[in-house]
Amino acid sequence: KNVNTSDPAYQVNKNQFGRNGGDMVKKDETCLSCVSSSVSHAADVNLQVSLVGDFSDQRSVNFSYYVQPQVFWIEPFIGKQEGNTIVKVHSKQEGNTIVKVHGANFRDYGSNFKCGFGAVHVPAKFVDSNTLICRSPPSDIIDAPMYVTVTQNTQQASETHAFFYYYDFPEITQLVPNRGPNTGGTNVSIYGKSLHPFKNTQLNISNTTMCKFGEKYFTPIQLVNQSLAYTISPATFSDVPLKVEITFNAQEWTDDGILYYFYSPPYVFEIQPNTGPLTGGTNVTVIGANFENTGNIRCKFGDRVSNATFIDSNHVWCIAPAGVSPDYVSFSLTLSEDRWSGDNLKYLYYKTPTVKSFSPLCGPTIGYTQIQVIGEDFLYTGPNKTYCIFGKDIYMDAVVYNSTLLLCDSPRVIDINGNNVNNTKSLKLRITFNGGTDLINATSKFSYYKQPQISLVTPHFGPTFTIVGDDFSPFCNLTVRFTTTELNATYINQTTISVLSPAVECPNDVEVDVSLNGQQYTKTNISSFDQRFTYYKPPLLVSFNPKEFSSGGHSPVSILGEGFLLSRNDTQGTNHSESIQWYCRFKDDKGQVMSVSPANYVDDNGIKCQIPATDDVNKKVFIEASVNQQDWYQVGTQNYSYYLGPKLKTINPNFGPLKQKGKQTTITGENFHCPNNNCDLIKCRWTSSSGTIYTAGQLIDDNNNCTVPPVGKPEVDIVAVTFNGHDYTSEKLQYTFFDAFVLALDPSIIPVSGNTPVTVIGYGFAPTGSILVQLGPTKNGLKCNGTTPCTLPATFVDDRHLNFTMPPQSEITFANGSSVGFLPFTAEVSIHSGDYTESGLTLQYYNDPSIGYATYVVAGQVVTYPIPFNNATETAITTKSGSPPTTTSTAATTATATATATTTSNATNKTTATATSTAKSTATTSTTVKGVATSTAPTFGATSTTTAKATTTAKATTTAATTSTTAKSNATSTSASTTSTAKATTSTATTSTSVKG
Numbered sequence: 001k002n003v004n005t006s007d008p009a010y011q012v013n014k015n016q017f018g019r020n021g022g023d024m025v026k027k028d029e030t031c032l033s034c035v036s037s038s039v040s041h042a043a044d045v046n047l048q049v050s051l052v053g054d055f056s057d058q059r060s061v062n063f064s065y066y067v068q069p070q071v072f073w074i075e076p077f078i079g080k081q082e083g084n085t086i087v088k089v090h091s092k093q094e095g096n097t098i099v100k101v102h103g104a105n106f107r108d109y110g111s112n113f114k115c116g117f118g119a120v121h122v123p124a125k126f127v128d129s130n131t132l133i134c135r136s137p138p139s140d141i142i143d144a145p146m147y148v149t150v151t152q153n154t155q156q157a158s159e160t161h162a163f164f165y166y167y168d169f170p171e172i173t174q175l176v177p178n179r180g181p182n183t184g185g186t187n188v189s190i191y192g193k194s195l196h197p198f199k200n201t202q203l204n205i206s207n208t209t210m211c212k213f214g215e216k217y218f219t220p221i222q223l224v225n226q227s228l229a230y231t232i233s234p235a236t237f238s239d240v241p242l243k244v245e246i247t248f249n250a251q252e253w254t255d256d257g258i259l260y261y262f263y264s265p266p267y268v269f270e271i272q273p274n275t276g277p278l279t280g281g282t283n284v285t286v287i288g289a290n291f292e293n294t295g296n297i298r299c300k301f302g303d304r305v306s307n308a309t310f311i312d313s314n315h316v317w318c319i320a321p322a323g324v325s326p327d328y329v330s331f332s333l334t335l336s337e338d339r340w341s342g343d344n345l346k347y348l349y350y351k352t353p354t355v356k357s358f359s360p361l362c363g364p365t366i367g368y369t370q371i372q373v374i375g376e377d378f379l380y381t382g383p384n385k386t387y388c389i390f391g392k393d394i395y396m397d398a399v400v401y402n403s404t405l406l407l408c409d410s411p412r413v414i415d416i417n418g419n420n421v422n423n424t425k426s427l428k429l430r431i432t433f434n435g436g437t438d439l440i441n442a443t444s445k446f447s448y449y450k451q452p453q454i455s456l457v458t459p460h461f462g463p464t465f466t467i468v469g470d471d472f473s474p475f476c477n478l479t480v481r482f483t484t485t486e487l488n489a490t491y492i493n494q495t496t497i498s499v500l501s502p503a504v505e506c507p508n509d510v511e512v513d514v515s516l517n518g519q520q521y522t523k524t525n526i527s528s529f530d531q532r533f534t535y536y537k538p539p540l541l542v543s544f545n546p547k548e549f550s551s552g553g554h555s556p557v558s559i560l561g562e563g564f565l566l567s568r569n570d571t572q573g574t575n576h577s578e579s580i581q582w583y584c585r586f587k588d589d590k591g592q593v594m595s596v597s598p599a600n601y602v603d604d605n606g607i608k609c610q611i612p613a614t615d616d617v618n619k620k621v622f623i624e625a626s627v628n629q630q631d632w633y634q635v636g637t638q639n640y641s642y643y644l645g646p647k648l649k650t651i652n653p654n655f656g657p658l659k660q661k662g663k664q665t666t667i668t669g670e671n672f673h674c675p676n677n678n679c680d681l682i683k684c685r686w687t688s689s690s691g692t693i694y695t696a697g698q699l700i701d702d703n704n705n706c707t708v709p710p711v712g713k714p715e716v717d718i719v720a721v722t723f724n725g726h727d728y729t730s731e732k733l734q735y736t737f738f739d740a741f742v743l744a745l746d747p748s749i750i751p752v753s754g755n756t757p758v759t760v761i762g763y764g765f766a767p768t769g770s771i772l773v774q775l776g777p778t779k780n781g782l783k784c785n786g787t788t789p790c791t792l793p794a795t796f797v798d799d800r801h802l803n804f805t806m807p808p809q810s811e812i813t814f815a816n817g818s819s820v821g822f823l824p825f826t827a828e829v830s831i832h833s834g835d836y837t838e839s840g841l842t843l844q845y846y847n848d849p850s851i852g853y854a855t856y857v858v859a860g861q862v863v864t865y866p867i868p869f870n871n872a873t874e875t876a877i878t879t880k881s882g883s884p885p886t887t888t889s890t891a892a893t894t895a896t897a898t899a900t901a902t903t904t905s906n907a908t909n910k911t912t913a914t915a916t917s918t919a920k921s922t923a924t925t926s927t928t929v930k931g932v933a934t935s936t937a938p939t940f941g942a943t944s945t946t947t948a949k950a951t952t953t954a955k956a957t958t959t960a961a962t963t964s965t966t967a968k969s970n971a972t973s974t975s976a977s978t979t980s981t982a983k984a985t986t987s988t989a990t991t992s993t994s995v996k997g
Contacts, residue, residue, distance in 0.1 A: 032049060034047070034049075036063070036065075039065045041065070042064075042065050042066050042067050043064075043065050044062055044063070044064050044065075045062075045063050045064075045065065046060040046061070046062065046063070047060060047061050047062070047063035048060045049061075064107070064109075066105065066107055066152060067105040068105065068156075068158060068159055069105045069106055069150045069152060069158045070105065070158060070159065070160040071148065071149060071150055071158050071160045071161055071162050072160065072162065073162050074087050074148055074162040074164060075087070076208055076249035076250060076251055077162065077163060077164055077165060077249075078164070078165045078166070078167055078197065078203070078205060078208075078248055078249045079136045079164065079165075079166060079167070079249060079251075079252065080166070080167060080168075080169040080252055081138065081139060081140075081142050081166045081167065081168055081169065082138055082169065083135070083136045083137045083138035083139065084135050084136065084138075085135060085136040085249065085251065085252060086133055086134075086135055086251060087115065087133065087134050087135065087136055087148070087164065105129065106126060106128070106129050106130065106131070106132055106150070106152070107126075107129070107152060108126035109152050109153065111123065111154075112151075112152060112153050112154050113125075113126055113132065113150075113151075113152055114134070114150070114151050114154055115132070115134035115148060115149070115150060116147070116148065116149040116150070116151060116157055117136055117137055117139070117146055117147075117148055117164060118139075118141075118146050118147055120137045120139075121151065121154070122134050122135060122136070122137050124150065132150065136164065136166075139166045141166060142165075142166045142167055142168060143165070143166075143167065143197075143198050143199055143200050143201055144165070144166075144200075144201070145163040145164070145165060145201070146163065146164045146165065146166065147161045147162075147163065147164075148161055148162045148163065148164045149161045165197075165198065165201060165203065167194070167197030167198060167248060168193075168194040168197070169194065169252070169254075170192060170193065170194045170195050170197070170246060170248070170254055171192045171193040171194060171254065171256060172190060172191075172192040172244065172245070172246065172254055172256040172258050173191055173192045173193070173256070173258070174190075174191040174192070174258070175188055175189070175190060175191075175244055175258055175260055176188070176189040176191065177338075178258075178259070178260055178261060179260070179261040179262070179263060179338065179339075180233045180260070180261075180262065180263075180265075180340065180342070181233075181262070181263060181264070181265030181339070181340065181341050181342045182235065182236050182237050182238055182239060182262040182263060182264055182265070183235050183237070183265055183267075183341070183342045183344075184232065184233050184234045184235030184236070184342055185232060185233065185235070185342030185343045185344045186232065186233040186340070186342060186343055187230065187232060187330065187343055188230065188231050188232065188233055188244075188260070189228060189229075189230060190211070190221070190228070190229040190230065190231060190244070190246065191227060191228060192227060192229075192256075193226065193227065194226060195223060195224075195225070195226055195227060195228060195229045195246075196223045196224070196225055196226050196229075197248050205248055205249070206220075207250075208247070208248060208249045208250040208251075209221055209223065209246070209247065209248050209249075209250075210246070210247060210250065211231040211244060211245070211246050212244070212245045212246070212247070212253060213233065213234055213236070213242040213243075213244055213260060214236075214242035214243060217234035217236060217242070218234075219231050219232055219233070219234050220232075221246060229246070232343075233260065233262075236262050238262060239262050239263055239264060240262065241259045241260060241261045241262065242259065242260055242262070243257050243258065243259060243260075244258050244259070244260045263339045264339075265333075265334075265339055265340065265341040265342060266288055266289075266290060266291060266333050266334070266335050266339075266341050267288045267289040267290055267341070268286060268287075268288040268331075268332070268333050268341045268342075268345060269287050269288050269289070270286075270287040270288075270345070271284055271285070271286050271287070271331055271345055271347065272284070272285045272287065272435065272437075273385070273434035273435045273436075273437045273438075274331075274345070274346065274347050274348060274382075274434075275347070275348040275349075275350060275381040275382070275385060275433060275434040275435075276320045276347070276348075276349065276350070276434050276437065276438055277349070277350060277351070277352035277353075277438055278322065278323045278325070278326055278349045278350060278351050278352060279322055279352050280319070280320050280321045280322035280323065281319060281320065281322075281438070282319065282320040282434065282437050282438050283317065283319060283437055284299065284317070284318055284319070284320050284347075284437075285311075285315060285316075285317055286299065286308070286315065286316040286317070286318065286333055287314060287315060288314065288316070288333070288341075289313070289314060290313065291310065291312070291313050291314060291315070291316055291335065292310075292313070292335055293310035294310075294335045294336045296334075296335070296336050296337070297309070297310055297316055297318075297333070297334070297335055297336075298318075298333070298334050299316075299318035299320075299331070299332075299333055300330075300331065300332045300333070300334070300340060301320055301321055301323070301329050301331055301347050301349075302323070302324070302329030302330060302347075304321040304322075304323075304324075305321070306318050306319055306320065306321045308333070316333065320347065323349030324349075325349070326349055326350050326351045327348075327349060328346045328347070328348050328349075329346065329347050329348075329349065330343035330345070330346060330347075331343070331345040331346060331347045332345075348381060350377070350379050350381065350433065351377045351379075352377065352440075353375055353376065353377045353378050353379070353431070353433060353440055354375045354376045354377060354440070355373060355374075355375040355431055355440050355441070355442050355443065356374050356375050356376070356443070357373075357374045357375075357443055358371050358372060358373045358374065358429065358442055358443070358446075359371070359372055359374075359476070359477075360476045360477055360517035360518055360519055361444060361446065361447060361475070361476035361477075361517070362446065362447040362448065362449060362475040362476040362477075362516060362517050363410045363446065363447075363448065363449075363517050363519070363520065364448070364449060364450065364451040364516070364517075364520055365412070365413050365414045365420050365424070365448050365449070365450055365451070366412055366414060366451060366520075367409065367410050367411050367412030367413065368409045368410065368412070368520075369409065369410040369517060369519060369520060370407060370408075370409055370519065371388065371407070371408050371409065371410060371429075371446070372405060372406075372407060373388070373398075373405070373406040373407070373408070373431060373442070374404060374405060375404060375406070375431075375440075376403065376404060377403060378400050378402070378403050378404060378405070378406050378433075379400060379403065379433065380400045381433045381434060384435060385432075385433060385434055385435050386398045386399075386400055386406070386431075386432065386433050387408070387431075387432050387435070387436060388406075388408035388409075388429060388430075388431060389429070389430045389431070389432060389436060389439065390410065390411050390427040390428070390429060390446060391424075391427040391428060394411045394427070395436065396408050396409055396410070396411055397409075398431070406431065410446060410448075411427075413427075413448055420448075420450075424448055425447065425448060426445040426446060426447040426448060427445060427446050427448070428441070428442075428445050428446075429441075429442040429444075429445065429446045430442065447475060447476070449471065449473050449475055449516050450471040451471065451520070451522065452469055452470060452471040452472050452473075452514055452516060452522060453469045453470045453471065453522060454467055454468075454469040454512065454513070454514055454522050454524060454531050455468055455469045455470070455530065455531070456468035456469070456530045456531070457512050457530065457531055457532065457533050458530075458578075459566070459578055459579070459580040459581075460529075460532065460533055460534050460578065464498060464499070464500045464501075464581065464627075464628055464629070465498065465499065465501065465533065465580075466492070466496055466497070466498045467480065467489070467496070467497050467498070467499065467512065467514060468495060468496055469495060469514070469522075470494070470495060471494065472491065472493070472494055472495060472496065472497050472514070472516070473491065473494065473516055474491035475516040475517060476516070476517050476518075477515070477516070477517050477518035477519075478490075478491055478497060478514075478515075478516055479514070479515045479516075479517075479518040479521075480497070480499040480512060480513070480514055480515075481511075481512070481513045481514075481515065481521055482501060482502055482510045482511075482512060482533065483510045483511050485502045486518070487499055487500070487501075487502060489514070497514070500628060500630075501533060501535070501628075504535050506535070507534070507535045507536055507537060508534070508535055509532045509533065509534050510532070510533050510534075510535070511524050511531075511532065512524060512531060512532065512533045529576075536566050537563075538563075538627075538631070538633060539561055539562060539563030539564050539566075539633075540561045540562050540563055541559060541560075541561040541625055541633050541634070541635045541636070542560050542561045542562075542635075542636060543559075543560050543561075543635065543636045543638065544557050544558060544559045544560065544623050544635050544636065544638075544640070545557070545558055545560075546640070547638065547640045547641065548640060548641050548642070548643060549611045549640060549641075549642055549643075549645075549727060550611075550642070550643060550645030550646070550724075550727035551613060551614050551615070551617050551642045551643065551644055551645040552613050552645035552646065552647060552727070552729050552730050552731075553610070553611050553612045553613030553614065553645075553730055554610050554611065554613065554727075554728065554729075554730045555610065555611045555726060555727040555728075556600075556601075556608050556609070556610060556611075556726070557584070557608065557609055557610075557611050557623065557640070558606055558607075558608050559584065559599075559606055559607050559608070559609070559623065559625055559635050560605060560606045561605065561606065561635075562604065562605055563604070564579075564582065564602055564603060564604050564605065564606060564607055565577045565578065565579055565602070565603060565604040566578065566580060577604070579602045579603075580602070580627055581598060581599070581602075581627065582598070582599035582602055582607045582609075582625055582626070582627055583596055583597070583598050583599065583609075583625065583626050583627070583629050584596070584597050584598075584599060584607070584609035584623055584624070584625055585623070585624040585625075585626065585629075585632055586611070586612050586621050586622075586623060586624075587621065587622050587624065588619045588620065588621050588622075589619070589620040589621075589622070589639065594612045594614065594619075594621065595612035596629065597609050597610050597612070599625075607625065609623075611640075613730060614642055616642075617641075617642040617643060617644050618642075619641070619642060620639040620640075620641060621639055621640055621641075621642075622634060622635075622639045623635045623640070644671050645671060645727060645729070646669055646670070646671045646672050646673075646721065646723060646729055647669050647670050647671060647729065647731060648667055648668075648669040648719075648720075648721060648729050648731040648733050649667075649668045649669045649670070649731075650667070650668045650669075650733070651665055651666070651667050651668075651719060651733045651734075651735060652665065652666050652668075653665055654733075654734060654735050654736065654767075655735065655736040655737070655738055655766035655767065655768055655831075655832070656708055656735070656736075656737060656738070657737070657738065657739065658710065658711055658712065658713070658714065658737050658738075658739050659710050660708045660710060661710070662707070663707075663708045664698075664705045664706060664707055664708060665705070665706055665708055665719075665735065666703050666704075666705055667684075667703065667704045667705070667706060667719065667721060667733065668703050669703075669704070669729075669731075672699060672702055672703070672704055672723070673699075673723065674699060674723055675723065675724050679698075679699050679723075681722070681723065681724055681725035682696070682697035682698065682699060682704065682721070682722070682723055683695070683696065683697055683721070683722050683725065684696070684697045684704075684706035684707065684719060684720070684721055685719070685720045685721070685722070685728055686709055686717040686718075686719055686735070687717060687718045687719075687720070688711075688715045688716065688717045688718070689715065690711075690713075690715060693709045693711075693717075695707040695708070695709050697721055699723075704721055706719065706721070708735070711737050713737075713739070714736075714737055714738055714739045714740075714763055714764030714765075714799065715736075715737050715799075716734050716735070716736050716737075716799055717734070717735045717736075717737070718732050718733070718734060719733045719734070719735050720733075736765075736766035736767065736799060737764075737766075738764050738765060738766035738768075738799075738831050738832070739764040740762060740763075740764045740765055740829050740830075740831045740837050741762050741763055741764055741837060741839065742760055742761070742762040742827075742828070742829055742837050742839035742841055743761050743762045743763070743839075744760075744761040744762075744841065745758055745759075745760060745761070745827055745841050745842075745843060746758065746759045746761060748841070748842065748843055748844070749843070749844055749845070749846050750806045750809075750843055750844070750845050750846070751845070751846060751847075751848050752808065752809040752810075752845050752846070752847060752848065753808055753809075753848065754806055754807045754808030754809060754810075754811070755805060755806070755807070755808065756805065756806045757803060757804075757805055757806075758803070758804055758805070758806055758827075758843070759797075759801060759802070759803055760773070760794065760801065760802040760803070760804070760827075760829055761800065761801060762800065762802075762829070762837075762839075763799065763800050764799065764831075765796060765797075765798070765799050765800065765801070765802055765829075765831060766796070766799065766831055766832070767796040768796075768831055768832040770830075770831075770832055770833075771793070771794040771795070771796060771802060771829065771830065771831055771832075772791045772792065772793060772794060772829070772830045772834070772836075773791065773792045773793075773794045773802075773804045773827055773828070773829055773830075774789055774790065774791045774792075774827070774828050774829075774830065774836055775789075775790040775791075775792065775812065775825055775826070775827055775843070776789065776790055776825045776826060777789075777826065778836070780815050781815065782812055782813065782814060782815070782820065782825060783812070783813045783814070783815060783817075784807065784811060784812060785807075785811050786813075788815060790812065792804050792805070792806075792807075794829065802829065806843065809821075809845040812825075812845075820845065821845070822844055822845055822846060822847075823844060824842035824843065824844040825842060825843060825844065826840060826841065826842050826843075827841060827842065827843050
């Protein structure tokens with residue numbers, strides 16, 4: 001019955017309807033609907049139903065109160081749009097512990113247990129209190145979150161939920177490549193539709209997205225876009241083709257049936273090197289097993305393929321092609337067709353480094369010079385890859401400091417005994433970044449030197465001083481170190497260098513070391529006095545004299561003071577005084593420096609220098625002195641003045657014999673005068689390499705006459721004059737003492753064509769202006785163009801050389817008019833007055849050499865090359881291809897019954913045949929000359945070997961014929977002669993001659 005809640009019976013008995021009173025609503029004759037009252041905990045209770053209200057007619061059924069289920073995650077959380085995805089619902093227990101179970105607070109209520117996907121509910125399969133399974137229904141919504149809830153009574157959903165996402169189901173249409181090695185590792189591109197499930201929603205589905213080869217091999221997949229994805233083929237070690245399918249939720253796989261074909265690849269273990277420049281060209285050796293020489297071996301670097309060369313069953317060689325960009329690329333190998341090995345090996349392309357310079361450029365033979373290589377695009381390519389290679393095969397480890405700097409050490413080139421057994425002077429330097437396969441040349445070679453030794457520092461006070469030792473050289477960076485201060489030095493010779501010391505604040509001894517490369521220094525014995533350097537105090541300068549000098553300069557001035565000789569104590573405390581180089585600087589009253597000259601005399605109380613010349617006699621000049629040409633000290637406060645000095649212009653005569661008694665030479669000039677009319681001080685100074693001689697001078701008519709001194713050997717003297725006894729002129733007038741002697745004639749053989757320059761070598765020559773060369777003896781000598789004796793003019797070069805020109809042979813005859821031919825004849829020299837030498841040296845004429853020929857076959861062409869005697873380049877003559885030309889000559893004679901055929905060959909197929917017979921006969925000679933050279937093309941001036949073969953056939957109609965054949969080759973200066981005799985009325989004599997040169 002329907003119950004009226006306002007009925008008194010209902011009010012009296014309402015507590016019997018439940019704790020809160022249950023309302024009933026009649027649905028129909030078989031269904032009542034009740035609202036459950038709330039309870040504090042889950043429990044199974046009796047649900048009593050009364051149709052009369054007093055429950056006297058009660059009927060009861062079981063009713064369960066349950067804890068509301070909670071949903072935290074589901075798996076999978078994505079599924080295809082068509083539905084039917086099996087979904088596991090995960091939750092947690094009341095203990096709040098997150099466990100990997102399939103639900104929480106679930107109870108099996110049969111058909112009442114459902115999953116809700118949005119507003120759509122589907123049956124759920126109860127697994128346990130924490131797990132249930134349901135299948136997703138179809139949906140029109142994709143790429144958007146869908147609420148997933150759980151209800152246990154088809155009415156009240158769980159308060160928590162998870163999201164489920166629908167996607168378009170993918171389809172595979174193509175695999176590229178669709179074949180690969182069964183060792184796996186091939187990068188495979190998957191083409192198809194809907195290959196990226198979500199466009200708008202960012203979901204991480206990497207754990208459930210994968211690729212399947214067959215039923216056993218699963219590989220990760222990289223989704224690129226809707227039509228492209230990538231995967232890597234697995235290692236199956238079987239050649240059975242497998243279907244390739246993909247899934248986004250680890251449950252629902254495509255079923256397109258696209259096959260991937262596996263094959264047994266070549267086994268590749270390693271490639272050497274595995275790095276190379278981007279420009280390609282690297283020689284790469286592939287190491288593996290079971291290689292076969294199929295004739296179609298190829299290497300693949302990324303997408304670029306190059307042909308390979310079979311070496312043996314374990315080695316293949318190929319050249320890396322140019323790369324696309326600096327990066328790692330996959331390497332694979334195929335022996336035939338497209339059966340490539342896997343992509344497990346990588347090859348690194350790098351931008352080709354550039355070496356600009358390196359320093360230092362040299363180092364000692366003991367090695368270990370740290371070299372800084374400067375360039376661009378340096379990079380670290382891995383261990384045992386980067387080296388500096390010295391010479392042919394000396395590898396030194398290198399460190400890439402940054403992209404522009406690389407460091408390495410030079411190798412040692414001496415043995416344990418310190419001997420440079422290979423006499424190594426320098427080594428070519430190259431850099432490699434891939435173990436030595438690709439080499440980058442440095443800009444120059446690395447040079448070696450023997451480590452120098454210091455024995456003496458002199459003077460010990462400087463500031464410019466000399467270091468004496470052994471094995472000095474002006475190598476790449478000659479440096480001197482003063483304790484810790486380094487300065488560049490000046491190379492003088494192998495045992496001497498000089499350097500200017502740096503400034504210090506107080507006098508002191510310092511250690512001096514030398515390095516030829518600015519890096520590796522000598523080790524000075526600091527206890528040695530000779531190898532130390534001492535800083536000193538400057539001297540005291542007081543005055544100078546004289547105070548007046550000739551405007552011609554070069555006069556000595558004395559500077560007075562003290563402390564010019566400096567001293568220091570040695571290691572035993574003994575004081576040593578020594579001289580050092582002083583310098584004088586001359587400045588006019590306007591502060592302009594006129595000159596700086598070194599002192600030519602030094603003692604403790606003074607030095608002497610030379611006064612500079614001037615054109616202005618009104619100058620007032622101050623003198624300064626210095627030992628380092630930097631710190632100058634003025635000498636006193638006075639200046640000196642000039643007077644107008646003499647200047648020399650000419651000397652006449654300017655030559656003469658060695659022994660002259662009382663002869664004079666006249667010197668002209670200007671400003672010649674005797675001071676205070678006292679001419680007793682006039683002197684002439686004669687200076688040569690042998691020393692200085694002083695003779696008397698005499699002033700006559702504004703000229704000065706100097707007495708010529710006797711000398712013992714030919715020489716050239718510089719003549720100077722003084723009018724005051726100390727100031728000599730500076731002009732360098734020369735006087736030559738001659739006593740000619742001829743040592744050689746160059747050349748001594750003259751071509752008959754003449755006009756040949758000849759140099760006379762000897763000594764004691766002088767520029768007299770009347771030098772002659774006489775050919776042949778004076779009496780009954782030779783004639784030149786009918787004139788006797790035969791004399792030719794000669795030109796003075798210096799005191800050791802003369803030049804003249806030889807005329808043609810036709811212009812030189814004996815006294816009787818006959819030609820000199822090729823006989824030798826003397827050539828003597830007269831310097832002055834027809835006084836000829838008696839050296840006995842001869843000249844003679846010779847014929848110009850003739851020109852030879854050589855024939856070569858080059859690219860099917862017969863090429864004839866003239867070979868001149870003087871190695872001048874000649875033009876080749878090319879004939880038609882085929883056999884070398886054959887020359888046939890016929891000569892008919894009427895003489896004796898003897899026929900002679902002579903053939904001369906210059907190795908160019910030029911043949912001359914001469915036949916002589918006393919009877920009426922005909923001799924025909926046919927000669928073929930072939931030239932074979934060891935070089936493929938002629939090289940003039942080089943040594944080559946040529947073989948020439950001459951074959952001669954002579955036919956004579958006489959009863960007795962003697963044929964003589966001679967073949968000569970001027971190309972090789974070799975001749976051979978063969979004579980054969982044939983006796984017959986009609987006979988044939990064949991002679992073969994081989995000429996080898």
